[in-house]
Amino acid sequence: xxxxxxxxxxxxxxxxxxxxxxxxxxxxxxxxxxxxxxxxxxxxxxxxxxxxxxxxxxxxxxxxxxxxxxxxxxxxxxxxxxxxxxxxxxxxxxxxxxxxxxxxxxxxxxxxxxxxxxxxxxxxxxxxxxxxxxxxxxxxxxxxxxxxxxxxxxxxxxxxxxxxxxxxxxxxxxxxxxxxxxxxxxxxxx
Amino acid sequence: xxxxxxxxxxxxxxxxxxxxxxxxxxxxxxxxxxxxxxxxxxxxxxxxxxxxxxxxxxxxxxxxxxxxxxxxxxxxxxxxxxxxxxxxxxxxxxxxxxxxxxxxxxxxxxxxxxxxxxxxxxxxxxxxxxxxxxxxxxxxxxxxxxxxxxxxxxxxxxxxxxxxxxxxxxxxxxxxxxx
Numbered sequence: 001x002x003x004x005x006x007x008x009x010x011x012x013x014x015x016x017x018x019x020x021x022x023x024x025x026x027x028x029x030x031x032x033x034x035x036x037x038x039x040x041x042x043x044x045x046x047x048x049x050x051x052x053x054x055x056x057x058x059x060x061x062x063x064x065x066x067x068x069x070x071x072x073x074x075x076x077x078x079x080x081x082x083x084x085x086x087x088x089x090x091x092x093x094x095x096x097x098x099x100x101x102x103x104x105x106x107x108x109x110x111x112x113x114x115x116x117x118x119x120x121x122x123x124x125x126x127x128x129x130x131x132x133x134x135x136x137x138x139x140x141x142x143x144x145x146x147x148x149x150x151x152x153x154x155x156x157x158x159x160x161x162x163x164x165x166x167x168x169x170x171x172x173x174x175x176x177x178x179x180x181x182x183x184x185x186x187x188x189x190x
Numbered sequence: 191x192x193x194x195x196x197x198x199x200x201x202x203x204x205x206x207x208x209x210x211x212x213x214x215x216x217x218x219x220x221x222x223x224x225x226x227x228x229x230x231x232x233x234x235x236x237x238x239x240x241x242x243x244x245x246x247x248x249x250x251x252x253x254x255x256x257x258x259x260x261x262x263x264x265x266x267x268x269x270x271x272x273x274x275x276x277x278x279x280x281x282x283x284x285x286x287x288x289x290x291x292x293x294x295x296x297x298x299x300x301x302x303x304x305x306x307x308x309x310x311x312x313x314x315x316x317x318x319x320x321x322x323x324x325x326x327x328x329x330x331x332x333x334x335x336x337x338x339x340x341x342x343x344x345x346x347x348x349x350x351x352x353x354x355x356x357x358x359x360x361x362x363x364x365x366x367x368x369x
Contacts, residue, residue, distance in 0.1 A: 141308075142273050149307035159307060163275050165315040 008032050010089055013054060017047050024092075033090040038072075041093045042106040048080060048089065049111045056080040056089060059112035062119060064095075064126045068152035072096035074128060076105055078115075095128055107133040125150035215348055218262070218288065219341035220250035225261035225285070227278060230268030232295035232327040239330040249337055258284040263340065264317075267294035267327075269301075271308045275316045282317040288349030290340055293319045294333070296326040 007015070010032045011025045021040035026033050036044045048056045060079040067073060072094035080089045097103050107130040109116040119130040120139035127148035130136055138145065145160055226236055240246045240254065255261045258281045270278055282291065293313045296302035299322040301311040313319055320343055323336035 140273075154307065156306065159272060159311075161272050161275065161310070161315075163279050163316060165310075166318070 010034075010054060010087065013051065014044055014047065017051070018044055031088045031090065033092065035092040035094070038093055038095065038105065042108070045078070045091070045108050045111055048091070053085075055082045055085050058083050059108070059114045059118075060088075062108075062115055062122060064122050064128055064150075066126060066150065066152045071098070074103070074126060076122065076128065078108070103127055104129045104131050106131050109133055124148070127151065211348055212345075215345045218349065219344040221262075222249075222251040222290075222337075222340075223253055223255045223260055223262045224251055224265055225256070225258050225263070225281065226254050226265045226267060227281060228265075228267040229270065229274060230295075230297060232267035232298070235327040235330065235333060236265060236267045236294065239333040244330040244334065246334070246337065249334065249341065251337055258282070259286060261285055262288065263290045263292060265292050265294050266298045266313050269297035269304060270310045270313055270316065272310060273308070275310050278313070279316050290320045290344070291317055292336060292340060293322045294336075295328055296324060299324060302326060 006012075008025075008027045011022060011027075011034055014034060014036075015022050018040055021036050021044055022034045023037055024035040034044075048054050058081045060081050062076065062078045065075045065077065067075065074095040074097070076093050076095055078091040078093075080091065082088070093105065095103060095105050103126075105128060107115070107119055109119060109130070110132070116134070117139055119133055120136060122128050123130060123133075123136055124138045124140055125148055137143075141149070142162060144162065147154055147158075226233065226240075228236055238244065246252070251263070258264070262285075264282055264285060266278060282289070291313070293299040297304065297309070298313045299319075301309050303326075305311065310316060321336050321340045323332055325332050328336070
């Protein structure tokens with residue numbers, strides 16, 4: 001295996017069109033990954049969609065990662081594939097939670113219709129608002145849900161029931177091998 | 191020819207006396223109409239149990255009714271999350287008395303391995319449960335055992351249900367539950 005001597009083709013094309021937009025990149029198993037600046041995100045995605053040498057006509061996946069304690073806190077990851085040219089690309093973009101445009105990112109649902117529900121799920125779980133989205137409301141959770149559960153600072157035990165929960169009369173405590181009443185011991189929130 | 195002291199039918203064993211509720215409970219436990227509320231993979235095990243290989247119809251629990259108004263027993267097979275909880279509660283309220291509930295599998299019984307923002311930690315937090323069937327998912331033999339346990343419950347406790355006590359519980363657990 002030879003050492004990578006030159007910039008892989010997709011990354012090179014993006015850097016040629018938008019110098020400085022790609023802040024990091026790597027290549028593994030023949031697929032490239034680029035990290036782009038947030039302000040160039042929409043322009044880069046438009047290029048990837050329309051450029052005749054790239055032709056990414058299929059948006060495979062859009063999700064996010066919460067790096068709590070780092071800046072920028074979130075990272076939105078988009079997977080693209082070109083069905084005509086047969087290559088793939090992973091695009092990462094950092095989304096911070098500070099400043100006037102906190103937790104926002106331009107929508108790409110105008111470029112790929114499939115991104116519509118992915119962005120809604122991403123908003124649902126992480127609270128990232130996709131500006132320009134035609135219908136940005138919760139996709140999976142119910143409307144009365146407060147907060148965004150896949151954020152790392154969401155309490156893992158916190159539940160938001162929609163019906164009144166029946167009391168648990170007795171619960172077998174397997175660690176201490178006796179019956180306990182959760183209302184007395186308050187072992188956990190629910 | 192002597193005088194008969196007993197009716198001939200009794201001597202020949204043509205009928206016997208019993209308690210009316212015992213007969214009714216016997217009829218109830220062998221004519222269970224079921225509402226399969228399948229939300230996850232446990233639903234496949236329910237289908238396997240109901241199909242010809244394990245043949246749930248042998249126990250009188252033959253017909254799945256897809257209307258809660260025609261059902262006697264509610265099989266909740268699968269994970270119940272908080273988004274689904276009002277629906278399963280409404281289905282249970284629409285069933286006519288007497289009615290029983292079986293929590294089918296680990297998720298319906300306790301939340302299973304899900305302890306997070308989405309999943310109800312046991313179906314009994316939403317509606318009363320009569321029989322819990324463990325397993326992830328339970329094998330058809332376990333399902334039939336749970337069905338027989340429900341039949342024992344109906345025979346011994348009548349149409350009240352909602353006790354949450356499995357008559358097949360071990361002696362240790364029963365003793366603990368009385369403390």
